[in-house]
Amino acid sequence: MTGSDGTGGTPSAGGTAGGSDIRPVATVDPHLEPSVRHQHRMEMIVAGSFAAAFVGTVGLAVVYWYGGQDQWEGAFLGLVMAGLGVGLTAWGKYLLPQGPFVQERETLSSPSAERVAYSASFERGVGEMRRRSFLGKLLGAVLGAFGVVALFPFIRSLGPQPKLALFTTSWRKGSRVVQADGTPVHYNDLEVGGYMTVFPSHDANSAISQTLLVRPSSSPFTTKPGRETWTPKGYVAYSKVCTHAGCPVSLYEEQTQQLLCPCHQSLFNILDGAMPVFGPAPRPLAQLPLYIDKKGYLRAQAGYDEPIGPGFWERGA
Amino acid sequence: MITQKIDERVNWLDDRLGVQKWARKSLNKIFPDHWSFMIGEIALYSFAILILTGIFLTFFYSPSTAQVIYHGPYKPLDGQKMSAAYESSVALSFTVRAGLLMRQMHHWAADVFIGAIVVHMCRIFFTGAFRRPRELNWMIGVMMLFLSIANGFLGYSLPDDLVSGTGIRIAFSIVLSIPVVGSYLAFFLFDGNYPGTQIIPRFFILHVLLLPAAIAALIGAHLAIMWHQKHTQFRGNGATERNVVGSVLWPTYAFKTLGFFFLTTAVLALLAGFFQINPIWQYGPYVPYHVSYAVQPDWYMGWLDGALRIMPAWEITAFHHMVPNVFFPAVLFPGLTFMLFYFWPFIEDHFTKESVTDHNLLDLPRDNPVRTAIGWGVLTFYFLLFAASATDVIANTFSISLNLVLWSFRFMVVIVPPIAGWIAYRVAKEMQTWQDAGSRKRATIIVRSADGAYLTEEAEPRPGDRAHLLPPAEVPEESLAPAVAAHVGGAGPETVSPGQVGVTGAALGGAGRPASGGGVKRAKRDHRPSGLGGMLDSLRPRRPRD
Numbered sequence: 001m002t003g004s005d006g007t008g009g010t011p012s013a014g015g016t017a018g019g020s021d022i023r024p025v026a027t028v029d030p031h032l033e034p035s036v037r038h039q040h041r042m043e044m045i046v047a048g049s050f051a052a053a054f055v056g057t058v059g060l061a062v063v064y065w066y067g068g069q070d071q072w073e074g075a076f077l078g079l080v081m082a083g084l085g086v087g088l089t090a091w092g093k094y095l096l097p098q099g100p101f102v103q104e105r106e107t108l109s110s111p112s113a114e115r116v117a118y119s120a121s122f123e124r125g126v127g128e129m130r131r132r133s134f135l136g137k138l139l140g141a142v143l144g145a146f147g148v149v150a151l152f153p154f155i156r157s158l159g160p161q162p163k164l165a166l167f168t169t170s171w172r173k174g175s176r177v178v179q180a181d182g183t184p185v186h187y188n189d190l191e192v193g194g195y196m197t198v199f200p201s202h203d204a205n206s207a208i209s210q211t212l213l214v215r216p217s218s219s220p221f222t223t224k225p226g227r228e229t230w231t232p233k234g235y236v237a238y239s240k241v242c243t244h245a246g247c248p249v250s251l252y253e254e255q256t257q258q259l260l261c262p263c264h265q266s267l268f269n270i271l272d273g274a275m276p277v278f279g280p281a282p283r284p285l286a287q288l289p290l291y292i293d294k295k296g297y298l299r300a301q302a303g304y305d306e307p308i309g310p311g312f313w314e315r316g317a
Numbered sequence: 318m319i320t321q322k323i324d325e326r327v328n329w330l331d332d333r334l335g336v337q338k339w340a341r342k343s344l345n346k347i348f349p350d351h352w353s354f355m356i357g358e359i360a361l362y363s364f365a366i367l368i369l370t371g372i373f374l375t376f377f378y379s380p381s382t383a384q385v386i387y388h389g390p391y392k393p394l395d396g397q398k399m400s401a402a403y404e405s406s407v408a409l410s411f412t413v414r415a416g417l418l419m420r421q422m423h424h425w426a427a428d429v430f431i432g433a434i435v436v437h438m439c440r441i442f443f444t445g446a447f448r449r450p451r452e453l454n455w456m457i458g459v460m461m462l463f464l465s466i467a468n469g470f471l472g473y474s475l476p477d478d479l480v481s482g483t484g485i486r487i488a489f490s491i492v493l494s495i496p497v498v499g500s501y502l503a504f505f506l507f508d509g510n511y512p513g514t515q516i517i518p519r520f521f522i523l524h525v526l527l528l529p530a531a532i533a534a535l536i537g538a539h540l541a542i543m544w545h546q547k548h549t550q551f552r553g554n555g556a557t558e559r560n561v562v563g564s565v566l567w568p569t570y571a572f573k574t575l576g577f578f579f580l581t582t583a584v585l586a587l588l589a590g591f592f593q594i595n596p597i598w599q600y601g602p603y604v605p606y607h608v609s610y611a612v613q614p615d616w617y618m619g620w621l622d623g624a625l626r627i628m629p630a631w632e633i634t635a636f637h638h639m640v641p642n643v644f645f646p647a648v649l650f651p652g653l654t655f656m657l658f659y660f661w662p663f664i665e666d667h668f669t670k671e672s673v674t675d676h677n678l679l680d681l682p683r684d685n686p687v688r689t690a691i692g693w694g695v696l697t698f699y700f701l702l703f704a705a706s707a708t709d710v711i712a713n714t715f716s717i718s719l720n721l722v723l724w725s726f727r728f729m730v731v732i733v734p735p736i737a738g739w740i741a742y743r744v745a746k747e748m749q750t751w752q753d754a755g756s757r758k759r760a761t762i763i764v765r766s767a768d769g770a771y772l773t774e775e776a777e778p779r780p781g782d783r784a785h786l787l788p789p790a791e792v793p794e795e796s797l798a799p800a801v802a803a804h805v806g807g808a809g810p811e812t813v814s815p816g817q818v819g820v821t822g823a824a825l826g827g828a829g830r831p832a833s834g835g836g837v838k839r840a841k842r843d844h845r846p847s848g849l850g851g852m853l854d855s856l857r858p859r860r861p862r863d
Contacts, residue, residue: 030787031787031790064414064415067414068414068415068418070417070418070421070590071590071591072590073415073418073590074418074421074586074587074589074590074591075587075590075591077589077590078583078584078586080583081579081583082579082583084576084579085576085577085578085579085580085582085583086576088572088573088575088576088579089572089573089576089577089580090576091576092569092570092572092574092575092576093573096569096572097564097565098569099347099562099563099564099565099569099789100350100554100555100562100563100564100787100789100790101347101562101563101564101789101791102555102562102789102790103345103346103347103547103560103561104560105547105559105560105561105677108450108545108546108675156505158505158508159506159507159508159509159513159515160504160508160509161501161504162500162504162510165504165509165510166493166500166510180606197606205605206605207486207512207605207606208510208511210605210606240606244490244625244642244643245486245490245491245625246486246489246490247483247486247487247608248483248605248606248607248608250606250607250608262608262609262611263483263608264626265626265708265719265723266630278719278720278723279626279630280625280626280627280628280629280630280642280646281630281642282630282632282641282642283632309490310493310494310641310643311632311640311641311642312493312494312499312500312639312641313495313496313497313499313639314638315634315638315639315641316634316637316638316639
C-alpha cells in the first residue's frame, strides 16, 4: 500500500503496526470501533438474517419446482433479499469502522499553467484550420450535407406522408352503416335512447371511421341549421373520435343527451351538433349525414364534411 | 494461500492496466452519511432491477400487432381476437413460470425508479446541491428524468391492452398537435395514420434498447462525475468546503450500500408478490373503438394527464392553420417544464451569483427560504396537476359534480402554489431561529441517588449516532507511508504471515506496488481472532499515529 505519490515497492503493511507492544483496548481508535457495544449480539442478528435468506432461497426453489405461484415467489424472493439486505446493512452499519473519516478535496480546476499549456497544444490544430480555412469549410460543408442526407432513412423511410389522410375517413356517399361485426343497421335496430358504434360497411372496425350512432328521439330532429335531413327517424351519427385527444367518445347519457369522453371528460351535446359543453375539447364532433334506404337500412348521405378528431397544423378552421 | 493468489492476479492486472493506484484511492474514498443520500441509490438499484427483470420479459414478449385468437388458461378471454403482443403479455402472466412476478416487479420497479428520481431531485434542489461545480450532473439528471418518464410510457404501452392502447391514441394526437411538422412526425412514427401496425414493434425497440442504453450511459456519466467531484455534505462535525467527512468505502460503505441494494430489491419483490399492478387481463385487448372508464396513467404521467384535462378548450386557428388544444398542455407545457428544470442552476445563479466558488456544503432548506419557497410552489403546482388527472374519480368518490371539480382545479393550480410557496417561506424563516432544528436529540436519564437527590445525565448515543460525536479522523490513505514505516521498523514476527511474505516478494519483484486488498485479508491472521475484528485491524495501521 503506497501513497498516491507512487513510492512503489514498499512492503505492504498488513497487521497492526507495533501490535506486539500496543495491545490495550484503551488505545483503540474509536473511529475504527464498530458502533455497537455488544458485537456478539449483532453478529447473531447478521447470522440470523443470512440464515433467513437461505431459508428463502430454499423456499423459492421449492415453489419454483412445483410450478410457481406469484405470492409465494414474491414472499420468498423478498425474504432472500431482505435477509441479505438486513444482514449486510447491519454488518456495515454496526460492525465495521464507523469513522467519521475526513479527506481533503482536490481542486477541480486545472492549474493555470496547465490551462496555458492546453491552449497552446490545442492551437496546433486550430492554427492549421485557420491556415487552410478553405479546406476546413469544405470539410464542414460535406459533413453537414451528408449528415442531413444520412438522416433521411431515419425519418422519411419510417412512414408515408400524411397528404390528405387526416382530412378524410372511409365514409362515402351511400356507405352502408354496419356494426363492428359487419351487420347492417336497420332503423328498427335501436330503441329510443339506444346507441351503438358503427362503421362504413367496407371498413368495419376502422379506428378512424368509427362513428357513434345514437337514437335520442323517435322522430327527425335538427342539430344545426342546414342539417335538417341528416337525422332520419331520430337517428344521429357523430364521429366517435374525440376532437380533443382522439379517444373514443363512448359514454352516452340519455337524460342529458350528452356524450362523454372518458379520457379527459369532455362533454358534447347531442341535440346541438355535438357542441362541447364541458371539458377541454375545443370543437364539436363531426356529424355524419344519414339517410334510410328503401329497405330500411341506414346509410351515409356523404362522408364527413370536416376532418374528424383532434386538431393538426394543416387543418385550418 | 487464497490471499496470495488474489494478490498475484491483482498484480497481473496492475502490470497491464495499472489499476491498483486508482483502486486503492477508491477503497479509501469517503462517503458522507446522510439518509437523504440514499434516495439516488434507490433509483440506481431500481434501474438495475428494471434491466434484470426486463431481460427476462423480452424472452417471452412478442412485439407484434398480428391478430390472434386467444385460447389460453384465462377463460374470460377465451376465443377473443387480440394482438400477439397482448396474448404474449397475458401468457407471461399466467403460463410462464415466475412470469407474473417478473412482470409486476418490472412495473413496480419502474414506478419506484421514477419516484426515487423525483425525490432525489427534490433533495438536490432543496439543499442547493446543483450549484457549482455540479450543474452538469443536475442537467444529466434532468435528462434522465425525461428519458425515464418517456421509457415508462413506452413500457406500459407494450402489452397493447385496452388502457395502454388508449394512451397510444392520445400520444398520436399529441405528436399530431405539434405545429408545422406534427402530422409528418405522427405519420413517420406510426408508419401512417393511426393506428397502423408498426407502433408496437417500434415502441418495443425504443423501450428495450435505445432509451435504456441512453439512460445507462447517462447514469455512467452521472456516477463518474459524482465520483470525480466527490459528494456534497451537510455542515457540522468538521465538514468544510474543502473536505469530505463520512464513512470509508471499503468495507463500511460498500457493505451498507450492497445491503441497501438487497433491501430495495426486497421491497420490489414483496410489492411484486403481494400488490397487483397493471392487471392487463382485466382490461382486455385494445380495440380502437372501445375505451374504459376512470382510467389513469401510471403516476409519473399524471401531471400531463391532469394538464390535458384542465386545459381550457382553446385552440388557435389563423391563416388556414391550427395550433391544436393538446399542443399547449402536452407539448409546450412539458417542454417549458423540462427547460426550466434543465437550466435552473443557471437561472438561480443569475440572481444569486453564487457560482464564483464551489459549493460542497449543502444548504438546509431553511437556509435559503426563497429557493425553498419556489420549490414548494412548483411541487404544489405539479402535485395539483397530478391530482387533476383523477377529476372523474374525485367526482364519483365524493359525489360532487365533475364541473365543480374541474373548475376547482383550474383555479387551484393558479392560486394554491403561491400560497404554498409563501407558507414554505414563512416556515423556513421561522426555523432559522430554532436552535438545533432537525438534529437528533439524545435522551436524558434521571437518576435518583441514595439520599433522594435527582440527577440528570445524558443517555448513551444511539449506535448510529456515536460517530457523529467524534471529531473526524484523517483519511486512512494519507497515513499510509508512516504506518508502513512503523510496520517495517517495529513489527514482531507474528505479524508477518506467509501470505504477506509472498506478496512482498511479488511486489518487489514485479508489480512494484503491493495490493491493498491483501492487507485487509491478511489482517485476519492477526491477534484479533474474529474475522470482523480483523477487518477493523486492517484499517488501524493507516491512521496517523506517531
